[in-house]
Amino acid sequence: MPGKIRVTVWNENRHEKTDPRVAKIYPRGIHGAIAGFLEEDQGFEAKTATLDEPQHGLSDSVLAASDVLIWWGHLAHAEVRDEVVERVQRRVLDGMGLIVLHSAHMSKPFVRLMGTSCLLRWREAGEKERLWVVEPGNPIADGLGPYFEIPREEMYGERFDIPVPDATVLISWFAGGNVFRSGCCFLRGRGRIFYFRPGHETFPTYYQKEVQIVMKNAIRWAAPGVGPEMHLGQSEEPLEKI
Amino acid sequence: MPGKIRVTVWNENRHEKTDPRVAKIYPRGIHGAIAGFLEEDQGFEAKTATLDEPQHGLSDSVLAASDVLIWWGHLAHAEVRDEVVERVQRRVLDGMGLIVLHSAHMSKPFVRLMGTSCLLRWREAGEKERLWVVEPGNPIADGLGPYFEIPREEMYGERFDIPVPDATVLISWFAGGNVFRSGCCFLRGRGRIFYFRPGHETFPTYYQKEVQIVMKNAIRWAAPGVGPEMHLGQSEEPLEKI
Amino acid sequence: MPGKIRVTVWNENRHEKTDPRVAKIYPRGIHGAIAGFLEEDQGFEAKTATLDEPQHGLSDSVLAASDVLIWWGHLAHAEVRDEVVERVQRRVLDGMGLIVLHSAHMSKPFVRLMGTSCLLRWREAGEKERLWVVEPGNPIADGLGPYFEIPREEMYGERFDIPVPDATVLISWFAGGNVFRSGCCFLRGRGRIFYFRPGHETFPTYYQKEVQIVMKNAIRWAAPGVGPEMHLGQSEEPLEKI
Amino acid sequence: MPGKIRVTVWNENRHEKTDPRVAKIYPRGIHGAIAGFLEEDQGFEAKTATLDEPQHGLSDSVLAASDVLIWWGHLAHAEVRDEVVERVQRRVLDGMGLIVLHSAHMSKPFVRLMGTSCLLRWREAGEKERLWVVEPGNPIADGLGPYFEIPREEMYGERFDIPVPDATVLISWFAGGNVFRSGCCFLRGRGRIFYFRPGHETFPTYYQKEVQIVMKNAIRWAAPGVGPEMHLGQSEEPLEKI
Numbered sequence: 001m002p003g004k005i006r007v008t009v010w011n012e013n014r015h016e017k018t019d020p021r022v023a024k025i026y027p028r029g030i031h032g033a034i035a036g037f038l039e040e041d042q043g044f045e046a047k048t049a050t051l052d053e054p055q056h057g058l059s060d061s062v063l064a065a066s067d068v069l070i071w072w073g074h075l076a077h078a079e080v081r082d083e084v085v086e087r088v089q090r091r092v093l094d095g096m097g098l099i100v101l102h103s104a105h106m107s108k109p110f111v112r113l114m115g116t117s118c119l120l121r122w123r124e125a126g127e128k129e130r131l132w133v134v135e136p137g138n139p140i141a142d143g144l145g146p147y148f149e150i151p152r153e154e155m156y157g158e159r160f161d162i163p164v165p166d167a168t169v170l171i172s173w174f175a176g177g178n179v180f181r182s183g184c185c186f187l188r189g190r191g192r193i194f195y196f197r198p199g200h201e202t203f204p205t206y207y208q209k210e211v212q213i214v215m216k217n218a219i220r221w222a223a224p225g226v227g228p229e230m231h232l233g234q235s236e237e238p239l240e241k242i
Numbered sequence: 243m244p245g246k247i248r249v250t251v252w253n254e255n256r257h258e259k260t261d262p263r264v265a266k267i268y269p270r271g272i273h274g275a276i277a278g279f280l281e282e283d284q285g286f287e288a289k290t291a292t293l294d295e296p297q298h299g300l301s302d303s304v305l306a307a308s309d310v311l312i313w314w315g316h317l318a319h320a321e322v323r324d325e326v327v328e329r330v331q332r333r334v335l336d337g338m339g340l341i342v343l344h345s346a347h348m349s350k351p352f353v354r355l356m357g358t359s360c361l362l363r364w365r366e367a368g369e370k371e372r373l374w375v376v377e378p379g380n381p382i383a384d385g386l387g388p389y390f391e392i393p394r395e396e397m398y399g400e401r402f403d404i405p406v407p408d409a410t411v412l413i414s415w416f417a418g419g420n421v422f423r424s425g426c427c428f429l430r431g432r433g434r435i436f437y438f439r440p441g442h443e444t445f446p447t448y449y450q451k452e453v454q455i456v457m458k459n460a461i462r463w464a465a466p467g468v469g470p471e472m473h474l475g476q477s478e479e480p481l482e483k484i
Numbered sequence: 485m486p487g488k489i490r491v492t493v494w495n496e497n498r499h500e501k502t503d504p505r506v507a508k509i510y511p512r513g514i515h516g517a518i519a520g521f522l523e524e525d526q527g528f529e530a531k532t533a534t535l536d537e538p539q540h541g542l543s544d545s546v547l548a549a550s551d552v553l554i555w556w557g558h559l560a561h562a563e564v565r566d567e568v569v570e571r572v573q574r575r576v577l578d579g580m581g582l583i584v585l586h587s588a589h590m591s592k593p594f595v596r597l598m599g600t601s602c603l604l605r606w607r608e609a610g611e612k613e614r615l616w617v618v619e620p621g622n623p624i625a626d627g628l629g630p631y632f633e634i635p636r637e638e639m640y641g642e643r644f645d646i647p648v649p650d651a652t653v654l655i656s657w658f659a660g661g662n663v664f665r666s667g668c669c670f671l672r673g674r675g676r677i678f679y680f681r682p683g684h685e686t687f688p689t690y691y692q693k694e695v696q697i698v699m700k701n702a703i704r705w706a707a708p709g710v711g712p713e714m715h716l717g718q719s720e721e722p723l724e725k726i
Numbered sequence: 727m728p729g730k731i732r733v734t735v736w737n738e739n740r741h742e743k744t745d746p747r748v749a750k751i752y753p754r755g756i757h758g759a760i761a762g763f764l765e766e767d768q769g770f771e772a773k774t775a776t777l778d779e780p781q782h783g784l785s786d787s788v789l790a791a792s793d794v795l796i797w798w799g800h801l802a803h804a805e806v807r808d809e810v811v812e813r814v815q816r817r818v819l820d821g822m823g824l825i826v827l828h829s830a831h832m833s834k835p836f837v838r839l840m841g842t843s844c845l846l847r848w849r850e851a852g853e854k855e856r857l858w859v860v861e862p863g864n865p866i867a868d869g870l871g872p873y874f875e876i877p878r879e880e881m882y883g884e885r886f887d888i889p890v891p892d893a894t895v896l897i898s899w900f901a902g903g904n905v906f907r908s909g910c911c912f913l914r915g916r917g918r919i920f921y922f923r924p925g926h927e928t929f930p931t932y933y934q935k936e937v938q939i940v941m942k943n944a945i946r947w948a949a950p951g952v953g954p955e956m957h958l959g960q961s962e963e964p965l966e967k968i
Contacts, residue, residue: 093843115841116915117819119958127968132642132663136469137432146470158616159956161915166890171655171663177965179616179655179663189842189887190379227378228388230885232845239903242853335601357599358673359577361716369726374884374905400858400897401714403673406650413897413905419723421858421897421905431600431645472643474603481661484611620953621916630954674863711862712872
């Protein structure tokens with residue numbers, strides 16, 4: 001039997017400290033809530049890391065011991081040090097999975113791995129979101145119905161300025177008239193990245209069952225395999241007589 | 243612990259009956275050789291079916307009890323009855339995995355699922371093939387090195403007239419000067435299809451370790467999930483007040 | 485200066501004969517309306533063909549003289565003869581562009597070229613549709629704004645059971661709560677296929693400016709190039725000494 | 727009639743100054759040779775820019791007046807200033823085409839737009855390269871045969887650590903036993919990027935007819951369209967009553 005998937009849940013953890021509404025919804029922080037529901041599943045071993053820890057809690061040894069990194073950030077993207085961003089990027093290219101949540105679409109690691117602006121339309125109106133499964137054969141859709149709803153969420157709308165995803169699993173409908181590619185898979189290096197839209201800090205989104213199903217499926221999908229290491233960039237001898 | 247993946251290995255089984263060279267390499271048939279190495283793995287339960295059985299061995303109940311179907315054919319594509327082809331297609335769209343081997347690029351189920359001619363260049367010269375991993379993060383590459391070689395194989399070369407694959411895992415180099423997309427993933431309906439190039443009947447290709455690794459990885463990748471059933475094609479009530 | 489793009493507009497032309505509402509909106513038929521706005525553009529030469537003509541108006545010589553074929557059908561998909569369907573498929577694989585409109589998602593040529601069921605959710609409620617551009621760099625989006633609206637349309641909703649498109653240009657929002665990939669590019673053989681969702685027969689959709697812009701862009705995109713002919717399927721001599 | 731496509735050919739221009747072999751092959755520099763064959767075509771207006779010019783010859787006004795930028799670099803990637811790299815990236819995301827040649831796979835603009843290491847295998851042995859067309863329907867293959875050969879080139883081999891291309895048009899076979907995705911399309915923002923492998927400085931590759939055909943096709947493909955500007959990143963009013 002394979003061992004547990006080792007997940008590090010990273011959170012900026014600023015809203016929780018400054019906004020009582022957020023602190024009330026997530027008394028242990030968004031990271032604590034996510035680690036909490038992961039720990040209830042036998043398949044995962046979850047730790048947390050936050051911006052204000054030394055090295056943002058993401059030392060080389062922490063990353064080396066992480067199969068999958070989850071990232072939530074919003075207010076303080078600019079405070080994340082570039083050396084940590086580079087470390088995360090290198091580790092993803094080397095195989096670590098990365099789950100990018102909600103406003104982390106503008107986080108430094110995601111923007112750097114995408115190469116685009118990652119901008120989008122947005123609106124804070126607490127409107128209804130309905131997420132439709134467009135790839136029912138994708139393992140990230142396992143256990144879902146044809147769609148699920150989140151009663152109140154921030155709106156994110158297209159154009160979402162990302163590279164064409166390697167798979168688009170979910171597309172959102174918003175009451176205010178917008179659509180959005182809400183569940184997007186990207187392959188980068190030997191690593192797998194999943195962007196998942198929901199999770200505004202003022203709504204209890206991460207307690208919702210379907211949201212947790214998607215996140216657990218995504219972690220399993222993103223966990224590294226044992227594909228070949230490539231040792232690229234060095235001069236090679238010919239394999240055939242030239 | 244999840245149960246074993248139920249694999250049905252389908253083979254035309256004609257070369258084995260008429261060509262002593264093939265019978266010598268594959269005394270139990272190509273299907274028998276494949277089922278043999280699968281059965282040695284705890285994760286698989288393998289059965290076989292062949293063209294000359296009633297319904298080609300692919301009744302509704304056999305297909306319903308198959309998580310993944312493997313298909314090898316060459317001489318007798320035209321003898322496969324259209325009703326069986328439709329049954330296979332429907333079952334794939336409903337989630338059954340399909341592994342299409344070598345000359346089955348022209349098999350009726352594959353051609354029908356692709357919608358293109360599926361033609362290619364070919365040459366029977368027994369030349370060297372080297373298969374390069376181009377997506378080391380794809381689970382079908384797990385356990386491989388950067389490339390592997392097959393000492394003697396039939397050549398298949400580009401242009402291979404298929405839709406753009408949803409993932410291209412392997413590209414072959416041939417001594418005679420050709421290249422080929424040798425390991426191609428396709429998503430169709432809720433099903434996953436993998437085309438794998440090697441396996442000419444006059445060479446012992448399916449006994450080679452790396453070939454077996456790829457096939458076992460591909461079966462695990464293609465095994466059905468539990469994504470939503472969609473009940474499409476019927477008139478819907480609105481979900482919102484119009 | 486390159487010559488005009490030769491477009492054949494094919495229409496089932498049955499609703500127009502039996503439903504006075506449709507005849508009133510499209511007195512010259514849907515095909516006549518489409519050919520009409522194409523003829524106003526210097527870049528196109530448009531002819532029409534309909535189901536009830538001999539060979540459905542699609543003889544070998546008509547197809548050979550068509551750079552792009554547009555297809556509208558709904559009631560009578562089953563009446564289209566298989567030999568004509570095969571002819572259309574072959575011609576697309578050989579390079580002819582194909583624009584598939586609205587209910588032609590279930591037309592025989594499209595279903596055959598896709599290899600999937602092509603089923604979807606639908607609802608006839610005359611609701612608002614808003615089409616969002618998700619790939620602003622795609623030439624099919626030239627001249628559009630970030631989105632456009634159709635005041636009343638039939639709803640088509642996900643899951644749309646198609647292969648993953650080679651490009652998804654437009655995603656629709658529907659007032660009743662659904663989303664849909666409304667502008668999808670597919671490459672098949674040497675041909676380019678564009679599926680475009682709008683066009684229910686009881687609404688004047690094909691008179692709308694943005695709909696016409698998309699269709700003209702799609703025709704230009706789908707018009708054949710002069711890429712290599714491949715002469716596949718025959719045994720080859722080695723290009724290198726083996 | 728649309729105007730000429732304005733192309734800026736950027737070259738590091740160092741080998742030409744220090745290596746007499748290169749100076750002999752490209753007396754006007756690689757940039758001069760490329761601009762030369764483009765200028766012979768009525769469709770293009772070509773200018774050049776090099777590393778040692780102020781701002782590397784790539785001021786805001788030069789980029790604003792460039793429909794497509796061609797980039798050749800090798801020895802001095804590190805000398806390209808980050809502010810110019812950011813300027814190029816922004817302009818590509820805003821719609822300017824970018825053609826990345828040979829060793830520019832490690833150039834700062836390309837690496838930043840890809841988000842991956844862009845490393846590969848390589849060998850300087852002056853071996854034969856044969857480039858196979860795998861997408862004959864792609865406009866970048868217009869005017870080619872099924873393959874073309876370059877008598878002597880540096881080898882680049884897989885794994886090429888790039889995101890999955892949005893289209894793979896050419897795959898190379900090398901005499902020494904390697905394969906490579908040699909013609910790759912990427913969509914980023916509203917811009918189109920084409921990576922084209924050939925062009926080692928010690929061989930007269932850019933004088934070869936087929937290489938020039940590919941480059942001219944790629945420029946036409948990459949030239950910007952007039953798709954919607956998106957004005958992303960700002961709060962939006964709802965389009966529907968919530």
